[in-house]
Amino acid sequence: MNKAATNKEVRINNQKNIVNTLFRYGPMTKQELASRLGLSLPTVSVINKSLAAKGLVAKGEKLESTGGRPPSHITLVFDARLSVGVDISTHHVRIVLVNLGPTIVSSQKHFLSYDGTTEYWRSVRKLIDSFLADNQVDETKLLGIGFSVQAPIRSGQPVSASFQPVSLSSIDQNVMSKIFGSPVEVHNDAKMASLAQVWGAGEEDDVVYLMLSNGVGGAIIADHKLLRGTSKNAEFGHMIVQDGGRLCNCGQHGCLGAYCSSRALQEHSGASLDEFFAGLDAGNDQYRELWDEYLHMLAIAVSNLYLIFDTDIIIGGEM
Amino acid sequence: MNKAATNKEVRINNQKNIVNTLFRYGPMTKQELASRLGLSLPTVSVINKSLAAKGLVAKGEKLESTGGRPPSHITLVFDARLSVGVDISTHHVRIVLVNLGPTIVSSQKHFLSYDGTTEYWRSVRKLIDSFLADNQVDETKLLGIGFSVQAPIRSGQPVSASFQPVSLSSIDQNVMSKIFGSPVEVHNDAKMASLAQVWGAGEEDDVVYLMLSNGVGGAIIADHKLLRGTSKNAEFGHMIVQDGGRLCNCGQHGCLGAYCSSRALQEHSGASLDEFFAGLDAGNDQYRELWDEYLHMLAIAVSNLYLIFDTDIIIGGEM
Structure with missing residues (x-):
């Protein structure tokens, strides 16, 4: 093993840990960082300097002295880096610009029917380019593009998903790399929605996310992270x-x-969702039965998930 | 914050990480430890010396030189420390002595009906004492006593468990501390069985353990650890x-x-387990129906757990 390489790995690893800790727990002093990460104070100071030089951290609030020089908080500079998030659904493409907060800085929604062709991905690329131009984004600040799709994904790679609305077997990673350049990440939409919920909205560290939309998706968050990365679990x-x-x-x-x-509500009622809920309100017995069944099955699922995980269960999605 | 305390915390944390890494991944060089843990080589050397002084690690296999002095592996000394494990069931107490391997060095089983009284725990204490004397255990090597019980436990504390065979509401932690001294740990039996399986038998890092015995228990192992400690999940x-x-x-x-x-098989067949399986083999139709139902429900559970976790599922327990 090469010693220089090892030391570089150690330094990068320490930088990552400090950024992640500030992201997760908010501003803290060097002393607090050292204690939490099991690093020495001089090590934290050196890394802090190099992160500050990259504009990633800054001095925050000055605290009261406990004897010596008054310490100050180190804070993450949220706008130092930006990422693009793209949600691919059957008929729409939604694009968002996110900072390190993570806060959505800007968003757009376009009508574009998914067909999995190279031409489709070229159109998506054009939409992203004009979105970035509209927002006058400094490309040196851009970390990458993340795609979320309605299909099971294992470690960022699409897996066979014939019964899913978006057939990812037709996504060619080589084509995507060529069109978008790297780094590009492709993940499952429910998994990403759950992380947005937990990281963005400050939810608990352990949560089960049940996404009820056209189909059903989900994610398991344990210790603030997706259980086993973005693998094909939580089906x-x-x-x-x-x-x-x-x-x-x-x-x-x-x-x-x-x-x-x-999807099931529409299929079994033979009505659109709007018609279905209007009919339900108007006392349609068949719709009532379907809806009661929906709620009954949901209750079984939530009860089972609660027994398995003993955590809060967040129900999300859109009808 | 006190700087001296912080440095001590850092040192203890580093020691723990090194011991855990050697336990989990087996013998490795100082360079490999430094790289894996994001520590500097001098830090690892210092900690290694202090662990060696405590008899916890030793020099292992000498490796081929890659230029300089030939490195050697650092190994954990399994017999350096011992723990006592006690399984409390309705009618028995099983006691084992485990080293850091973890390997069971010795075991005993005693008939003792659980009644939750102070007298009961005093009897357990006596059994443990004579077991330790029989095995001529040097008490300075003893880390502590761990109890496993058939009841949900949250963070080592019993929780209300009225429908469980062993009613832990009657375990008084103060009484136990007085009788056994500290440190004493009380955990759920299925959780402990699953850890024994994964740590001892070298199973995968991610596993769902389904325990089928008199009742049903289970555990979720993610990244080699129980999901959220020993909490009340996997019910x-x-x-x-x-x-x-x-x-x-x-x-x-x-x-x-x-x-x-x-329990269900016995209740619904009106027979003992031995009678039940003998009858099943002899072609008893009612028993066949019960057994088919057992297998059918098990198949649903395994299928659901697989969809949720996408990991191997280990079925364990005793009939």
């Missing part, structure tokens, strides 16, 4: 909640997604 | 696998434990 939509129940498009019977999805 | 026995199904002793209908437990 809550295909948990069986009704043994021998409704046929799901995955081929099983009685999956949660066959009941608790706007 | 797989009360997941609903049959909506509106059999009444469980928890008050719900259709819990996994109402089907997949030897």
Whole structure:
């Protein structure tokens, strides 16, 4: 092993840890950072200087002296770096610009039907370019582009997903790298929504996120991180909640997604979502039955997830 | 903040990390430890010396030189410390002596009916004392006593568990501390069985452990650790696998434990387990139906757990 390489790794690792700690716990003194990370004070000072030179950290609030020179907080400079987030859905592309806060600085939504062709991804690239130009983004501040899609993803790579709305088997990572340049990340939409919830909204460290939309998705956050990265877990939509129940498009019977999805509501009522909820309010018995069933299956799923994880369960998504 | 205290914390933290890393990944060189833990080589050398002075680590295999002095592996000395593990069940007390391997050095099983009285715990203490004397254990090597019980435990503290075979509401931590001295740890039996499986048998880092015994228990291991310590999660026995199904002793209908437990098999067949399996082999139709139901519900549970975690699922326990 090469010693120089090792020391460089150590330094990069320490830099990452300090940035992550400030992100997660907010401003703190060098002494607090040293204690939390098991580093010596001189090590923290050196890393702090190099992070400050990159504009990533700055001196924050001055604290009261406990004897010597009054310490001050080190804070993360949120606007020092920006990232682009792109949500790919069947008919829309949503683009957001996020700082290190993470706060959404700007966002746009475009109508664009997904078809998985190279041409489609070129159009997405154009939308992003004009979005960045509109926002006068300094490209040297840009960290990369993250895509979220409605499909299971393992370690950033799409996996077979024939029963998913967006068929990612047709996403060619080489094509994407060529069109967007690196670094590009592709992740599951429910996993990303859950991280946004937990990191952005200051939720608990341990949370189960159940996404109820057109389909059902989910994520498990343990100790502020996605359980095992962005792997193909939390496939809550295909948990069986009704043994021998409704046929799901995955081929099983009685999956949660066959009941608790706007797709299922529309399919079984033969109505649009707006019509469905209007009819429900107007006392339509068939709709009432479907809705009661939706809520009943949801209750089973939430109860089971609670027994498994013993954490808060966040229900998100859009109807 | 006191600087001296901080430095001591850093040192203790580094010692712990080195011991844990050697435990988890096996013998490695100082250079490898430094790289993995993000520490400098001099720091690792200092800590290594102090651990060696305590008899916790030793020089292992000498490796080939890559230019300079040939490096050698640092290994954990398994027998440097011992712990006592005690499994409390309704009618038995099992006592084991474990080294840092972790390997069971010696074990004993005693008939003793649990009743939760101070007298009961005094008897357990006597059994442990004579077990330690039989094994001529040097008490300075003893780290502590760990108890495993059939009940949900949160952070080492028993929680209300009225539907569990061992009613832990009657365990008084103050009484236990007085009888056994500190440190004493009390944890859930399924959680401990799963850790033994993963740490001892070298299983994967991510695993779901489903314990099928008299009742149903379980544990979730993520990144080689119990998910959120020893908290009240993985209550797989009360997941609903049959909506509106059999009444469980928890008050719900259709819990996994109402089907997949030897208690349920005995209750519904009216036979002992030996009689049940003998009858099953002999072609008893009612037993066949019960057993098919057991396997069917188990299949639903395993399928759901697999969708949630996407990891190996270990089924353990004893009938």
